[in-house]
Amino acid sequence: MLKILFDGGAMMIPLMLCSVLAIGVVIDRALAFIRYARVDTRSLRAQVMQLLREGRVQEAALLCAQTPGPVAAVLLAGIQAYAKHSGRVDEGEVAATVKTTMEEFSVHAISAVEKRFGVLSTIGNAAPLLGMTGTVVGMIASFDALQEKAGDVGVVA
Numbered sequence: 001m002l003k004i005l006f007d008g009g010a011m012m013i014p015l016m017l018c019s020v021l022a023i024g025v026v027i028d029r030a031l032a033f034i035r036y037a038r039v040d041t042r043s044l045r046a047q048v049m050q051l052l053r054e055g056r057v058q059e060a061a062l063l064c065a066q067t068p069g070p071v072a073a074v075l076l077a078g079i080q081a082y083a084k085h086s087g088r089v090d091e092g093e094v095a096a097t098v099k100t101t102m103e104e105f106s107v108h109a110i111s112a113v114e115k116r117f118g119v120l121s122t123i124g125n126a127a128p129l130l131g132m133t134g135t136v137v138g139m140i141a142s143f144d145a146l147q148e149k150a151g152d153v154g155v156v157a
Helices: 002-007 012-037 041-053 057-066 070-085 091-113 117-150
Strands: none
Touching (some): 012 091, 012 117, 041 057, 041 070, 057 070
16 A cells, blocks of 8 residues: 555655545544534423523523533523523513524534534645646656657657
8 A cells, every 4th residue: 555655656645644634534523423413402402491481590501501512502602691681671682682692602603513624625625636736747757758768759749
């Protein structure tokens, strides 16, 4: 395998590094998705709603804080906004504030899930260019070798 790598030329090493890095990112994100997929978000939401109906806001916040994943984080942000604003303003304003808070925080929660996707995008754009560069360098080297053997530049053309 290493012989094929070194026979491929100088561009094979950056391509191999790109491949290893991409595989590392894919494994990292797969483990993160598996970890978040274990959380039953429907059950979590039902438990939080039941606790809020019973007026147990702190227990609902604690449940969300102890649950991993972006859904629990967004729910926690909403509960914290609810706890901060409830009783001070009317229910319509509290609901609007909670909704806005949860929508704004969801962007942060999603960005945590999509972490390192930019690396995959960069590798996906750079790797084909590295491959084409290696192909062109190899073609130039083969034409140089052919010219040396034939001795006539016209033969190469």
